Amino acid sequence: MHSLQASRFIVVARWVAAFAVLIAHAGSLLISQPDIMTAPHGLGAYAWWFLTGFPHQAVIVFFVISGYLVGGNVVAKSRGTEPFLAKYFVDRTVRIYLVLIPVILLGWCLDSIGKHFLLGFGLYDSPMFAGSFDLRLLWANLINLQGIFFPTFGTNGPLWSLGCEFWYYIAWALLLLPLTRTAPLVRVVGFVGGAALAVSFSISGVFFFVGGLIWISGALVRFVPRPLVRSKEIALLIFLAVTVAVRLICRGKIPADPMSAALADAAVALSFCNLLLSLRFAQSREWTLCTWRIHKPLSDFSFSLYACHLPIIVFAVAAADYVFGAGWHARTATPLHWLVTFSLLGLMLCIAWLLSRATEARTDDMRLAVYRLLDALGRRRAGVQAIADETAIEPEPLPASGV
Numbered sequence: 463m464h465s466l467q468a469s470r471f472i473v474v475a476r477w478v479a480a481f482a483v484l485i486a487h488a489g490s491l492l493i494s495q496p497d498i499m500t501a502p503h504g505l506g507a508y509a510w511w512f513l514t515g516f517p518h519q520a521v522i523v524f525f526v527i528s529g530y531l532v533g534g535n536v537v538a539k540s541r542g543t544e545p546f547l548a549k550y551f552v553d554r555t556v557r558i559y560l561v562l563i564p565v566i567l568l569g570w571c572l573d574s575i576g577k578h579f580l581l582g583f584g585l586y587d588s589p590m591f592a593g594s595f596d597l598r599l600l601w602a603n604l605i606n607l608q609g610i611f612f613p614t615f616g617t618n619g620p621l622w623s624l625g626c627e628f629w630y631y632i633a634w635a636l637l638l639l640p641l642t643r644t645a646p647l648v649r650v651v652g653f654v655g656g657a658a659l660a661v662s663f664s665i666s667g668v669f670f671f672v673g674g675l676i677w678i679s680g681a682l683v684r685f686v687p688r689p690l691v692r693s694k695e696i697a698l699l700i701f702l703a704v705t706v707a708v709r710l711i712c713r714g715k716i717p718a719d720p721m722s723a724a725l726a727d728a729a730v731a732l733s734f735c736n737l738l739l740s741l742r743f744a745q746s747r748e749w750t751l752c753t754w755r756i757h758k759p760l761s762d763f764s765f766s767l768y769a770c771h772l773p774i775i776v777f778a779v780a781a782a783d784y785v786f787g788a789g790w791h792a793r794t795a796t797p798l799h800w801l802v803t804f805s806l807l808g809l810m811l812c813i814a815w816l817l818s819r820a821t822e823a824r825t826d827d828m829r830l831a832v833y834r835l836l837d838a839l840g841r842r843r844a845g846v847q848a849i850a851d852e853t854a855i856e857p858e859p860l861p862a863s864g865v
Contacts, residue, residue, distance in 0.1 A: 471741050477761040494791070494793060519709065525673055525677045526683075533630070562621070564821055573616040583783035584780025594614065606628040626669065633656045638656075639652035639656070696740075707729075763815045
């Protein structure tokens with residue numbers, strides 16, 4: 463299905479993509495480079511400008527990886543004879559909500575403190591967050607409808623992608639029910655439900671449809687019988703060239719035209735799918751870089767880092783403006799801006815790691831707890847039913863005459 467080389471590369475890609483989003487948001491909010499293309503700068507300034515321009519491409523990589531690992535696994539399970547949907551839904555729900563709920567609460571607390579004590583500094587009164595602090599959005603975000611029917615709650619914009627991903631999990635499994643050996647009625651009802659979710663969410667969510675195709679493309683990579691490009695080195699060069707070209711053409715932003723945006727996303731997604739496909743069939747020696755031990759620890763808290771970083775950065779920007787003067791964050795970058803930014807990045811990594819110890823690191827334990835709870839409820843229900851059957855009062859038999 464998928465090789466060790468592909469698996470190890472995905473571990474690297476996960477944390478690199480999370481870091482790309484982190485430095486993009488920190489860089490755009492704290493390092494102002496208005497004259498980067500019109501005045502001479504040092505190599506470091508140009509490197510920073512370039513490296514902070516890949517946040518959306520990083521999200522596309524996340525979607526492909528999720529489709530490859532989760533969507534591909536659903537296809538494989540649906541071909542088997544064992545029931546899998548109950549465990550699958552538990553696994554996916556725990557994976558998302560174990561991080562999502564603490565992150566939403568953390569953002570709510572930081573936003574509330576920031577709006578109360580730091581209003582007028584930083585970004586809390588910025589148009590980009592207009593209407594985002596309505597508490598009614600909190601409930602919509604708790605059922606993962608952000609980025610589809612509703613905006614994200616508070617300053618945590620990146621959570622839009624979690625909303626899409628969660629419902630890809632649900633819709634994909636339901637759409638594949640006809641391939642399983644469940645009861646015919648379950649297959650029909652499940653498929654209709656999955657199709658209804660996919661269509662309605664695609665109509666309402668601007669990105670949901672395009673992102674869904676990207677997610678599915680990752681799932682299908684698991685089943686392509688041969689690579690399109692046998693050399694993993696050439697496949698990597700193709701992906702890097704496409705991603706850099708999209709970054710330079712779009713200047714690190716999502717194109718305003720939906721068709722242009724979709725084409726840019728498709729180019730990055732397909733080139734990354736091609737790379738994973740080449741790695742699936744790679745027979746050459748594994749890249750030494752991918753065997754370094756540092757990758758797994760960094761990858762293990764990448765989800766938490768992605769999910770929690772922006773409210774913390776926004777709060778830090780407001781605090782910096784309060785200390786150094788209103789509008790400080792938007793002034794042309796000085797050595798102090800660089801010092802504050804890199805200090806914040808280090809702090810963010812520590813906070814995300816600590817958060818992950820209570821969330822991501824407990825995923826398997828929480829899943830087992832839910833399995834045990836469901837098993838106990840099932841046994842209790844069966845026991846109650848058995849007792850009810852044993853104590854049921856049998857009706858008196860009618861006389862032979864029928865009177």
